[in-house]
Amino acid sequence: MFALVDCNNFYVSCERVFDPMLKGRPVVVLSNNDGNVVARSNEVKEIGLDFGAPLFKCESLIAQHGIHVFSSNYTLYGDLSRRVMDTLGQFTPDMEIYSIDEAFLSLEGLERRDLTEYGRSIRKTVTQWTGIPVSIGIAPTKTLAKLANRIAKKDSRYGGVFDITAHPRPEELLESISVEHVWGVGPRYAKLLARNGVRTVRELRDMPDRWIRKHMTITGLRMVMELRGISCIPLEEAPPPKKGIVSSRSFGHPVERLEDLKEALASYVSRAAIKLRVQKSRASVMGVFLTTNPFKNEPQYSNYRVLRLPCPTSYTPNLITFAHDILESMFREGFRYKKTGVFLEEILPENDAPLDLFSSPQDSDRKHSLMRTVDHINGRRGAGALFYASEGIGREWRMRRSKLSPRFTTRWSEIPVVRAG
DNA sequence: TCTGGGGTCCTAGGACCC
């Protein structure tokens, strides 16, 4: 058995933890650059404001309903996420952190208990310890746990915890849910299924294997098996190392100068390299891309180039140099650029990476320990305590975040003050 | 003025080999 624990409207809930006045009020959180709405409180969902709506298209709705708007504050959300996951970890070590706001828990060995009760105790503890409300779905497979979670969230009768095996009429339940809500059915498959007369989860579950295999690949077949209660997607307790790492951002304002692009790119490379070192690996191939704003009616240019590195590395200064070389080779004067980014590929474990033919072992060790020290200091003092001069100081290209809440939990200077009386 | 930033897996088809 699995439980899927999912934080309700996670980013909104994070904002509410430190400003209880927001409870019961309509709140949204925006994507990077204050572009689109990526999180909505229930009040906002009821108003009918869609997920992903560009901010500039919903200004009037925001004004009309007095919606509170926040820029995304990933430092805060990341920290609260860690607290939620630590809390869940108290209940079982057999757990998969699936995303910033979701985790699967294995309930193996607990089958004899009342799992709904168990779920309620998890839910209560998370709320008490972190202030974040969660919903919990319980089922024999991950795919069904996802569905159960949706029911826990939607149907207030269940009080945030729903065990699918405890439902008296499972056939009716599956018949009442439409296929597009199944984990693994996106808009394309939903259309394909509709064309073939499959509209409900029950109908999907009962489709012939051959048809599913043919039209939805092996992945689809696994999904259908899971709907039948046969577990095919195991818990992944340790996330496999990433095979590719991308780091990119849109700019807050159009950027025209090569120097500014180089600064921005250096900071993205630096972030990508940290991710590389966290998973103890090195990259053999680097790509850089550069693009103008396709939404604008103005001269467009975009390009990307790929470079095989002379030897796999995770050493930030070298990676920045290579990225700058690629960028300079593509850069063209006279465009208003919107975005640049770097990707790292052919990632190998540190131990498997061949030695650098062009530098001595001592030199490699020195680079390695320099990176370790920088990462350590940034880990203790906060990201960005140490950074590379090539990342720039002025950072004209920074993303827009005009409605940012304080980093309540990770900056001494931004910790909230409690006043008595 | 204003439209995010990451990831995964699978398949078909081409190039190339014997």
Added chain:
DNA sequence: TCTGGGGTCCTAGGACCC
């Protein structure tokens, strides 16, 4: 008219997820 039978590796593109 009729045009082997496997293999492997790579890439592009399609589908999905949060």
